[in-house]
Amino acid sequence: MTILSFFTRASRAFNGHPVASKLLVLCTISSGGLLAYAESQSNVGSPIVDPNQNESRKKRVVVLGTGWAGTSFLKYLDASAYDVQVVSPRNYFAFTPLLPSVTCGTVEARSIVEPVRNIIKKRNGEIKFWEAECVKIDAANKNVSLRANFDQNLVGNKEFSLEYDYLVIALGAQVNTFNTPGVNENCHFLKEVEDAQKIRMSVIDCFEMAVLPGLSEEERRRNLHFVIVGGGPTGVEFAAELHDYFQEDLVKLYPMVKDLVKITVIQSGDHILNMFDDRISNFAEKKFTRDGIDVQTGCRVVSVSDKEITMKVKSKGEVCSIPHGLVVWSTGVGTRPVVRDFMQQIGQADKRVLVTDEWLRVKGCEDVYAIGDCASISQRKIMEDIFTIFKAADKDNSGTLTVDEFRDVVDDIIIRYPQVELYLKSKHLQDVTDLWKDLDGSDKKEVNVEEFKLALSQVDSQMKSLPATAQVAAQQGTYLSSCFNRREHCKEHPEGPRRFKSSGQHEFLPFRYKHFGQFAPLGGEQAAAELPGDWVSMGHSTQWLWYSVYASKQVSWRTRVLVVSDWTRRFIFGRDSSRI
Secondary structure, eight states: OHHHHHHHHHHHHHHHOTTGGGOEEEEEETTEEEEEEOOOOTTTTOOOOOTTOOOTTOEEEEEEOOSHHHHHHHHHSOGGGEEEEEEESSSEEEOGGGHHHHHTTSSOGGGGEEEHHHHHTTSSSOEEEEEOEEEEEETTTTEEEEEOOOSSOOOSOOEEEEEOSEEEEOOOOEEOOTTOTTHHHHOEEOSSHHHHHHHHHHHHHHHHHHTSTTOOHHHHHHHTEEEEEOOSHHHHHHHHHHHHHIIIIIHHHOGGGTTTOEEEEEESSSSTTTTSOHHHHHHHHHHHHHHTOEEEESEEEEEEOSSEEEEEETTTTEEEEEEOSEEEEOOOEEOOHHHHHHHHHTTOTTOSSEEEOTTSBBTTOTTEEEOGGGEEEOOOOGGGSHHHHHHHHOTTOOSEEEHHHHHHHHHHHHHHOTHHHHHHHHTTOSSGGGGGOOTTSOOOSEEEHHHHHHHTTTGGGGOOOOOOOHHHHHHHHHHHHHHHHTHHHHHHSOOSOBOSSSSSBOSSOOOOOOOOOEEEEEETTEEEEEETTTEEEEEHHHHHHHHHHHHHTOSSHHHHHHHHHHHHHHHHHOOOOOOO
16 A cells, blocks of 8 residues: 555656656665656547637637648748647658768668648647548538548548648648649659658669579669659659769679660750759759760650560650660659649649749738749739829829839839839849939930830749749748737738729738759769759769758757668768668
8 A cells, every 4th residue: 555655646647747747767676676657647638629610819720731831831821829730741840952872871861851730730729630641622601521541440531630720731732743644653752751761662672683594684784774764852862862872882783784774854845953053054954974874855755564664756756665674753843643633723724833822821812922843933924014103103194104103102012013123134124213324324214104114024034933842932931820820910000012093002922932052962972953043063062052051941959860861871881771
């Protein structure tokens, strides 16, 4: 009874002090041992809250997705001001820029993922997380239908729904196959952590199969022919990782087939990395040529079978086929079915991707926002509002616009229409009024509406869609969280540009993407980078810059330490070739 009394008093003490509940009590009795770990019981007896139970005083925010956009939104959102509920079919965030490194064992899969619950527990207020897949968005009734996809035969209803006041769609995108026959059946993708793990096992399978006795040299060559379709950053980085994996590790384990390995990159454009500076594209192509990586540009894949890939050479119009052992398809992104269904509901069926305005609100749907790869911002053209802008600036209704009148609205114009600033930079102009100058370079004192229209007629040519990158998605999530955090304040004190079609101002400043540069690792401890200010860097020093940036951008100290330790392990011991 003495021991029982001790544990009873200890339990009461632990319940009153959460810190004490973490203590490990080790009691040795006779020759054995008793290990007791006391957890705080402060939550015992609390009722289970229905996900659809309305909370007074708080608006419900439902977030779909835990990728770059969704996670950035959650990290900076003041969750104490809302009833926040997160839904995702995966319970972790993945640092996707390192997926090519996972395919070859340079970095382990668990080193680049962070559990979602670890992230949300650090936020102010309670955030609920449901591991489920969104199967339908009902915009009319403001609810989403969800389904849990657990493989185990667990009891309970796996289908449920959530109502929302605000919906944040951050579902990302799926691989775009362009309806090419055989791609889904015979190609690997590199979009998720599971994809990288499958590729890693398949690469080893190709080598193990190639060294089996009884195979002809032609069969060995086919098994060891690795084809990457798509010459963008992901495809190029995977090709570089695979080449390093073979040269630094696999050649020592499979010396009998070292002369049979071939890596081919197929690109439909004229150059690989065509979204980078031309100097980087040329540098990458020359390095791949030196490394023995075959780069086939100007080729479009028309079909893929289990034994060969068929492509059309654009310049010659010829169709040819090449055998393969493994094909990785990396050619861009497409819209997920649930998002496509939602687009049909709200009148965007004719669009390629979900369209939002400059404040990331879905067009045609109130209180719904879309961020990341699943959406695209539709920047309003200045020529659509040119007469409204002129009328708002012409305060004396004289029919002409003076320089002073224009300067009163120029700041709002630049904020509302960012293409104006881009156009000025492209023309090396210091001021918007420089557009008013005559052909001989003399300044105009005033302009009429037609002259005003002519001066800005070429501005909209600078409008460009943002790339589907982690950098864009993360900035959108951060921006949207700041809007939610300051929603009540900005209703009383608007911060955005003036409304030219009506009185007052927009509540928030529109989203403005800031490009911080981009990297392209090219193997052999070399990388290329585009940095702010139109700087271009290439070589070994850029690779070390890549290491430092990617380590610093990890979502937690846990993943940061794991990634750096993986890099260190690879330098010392090489990559692990185990098929696990």
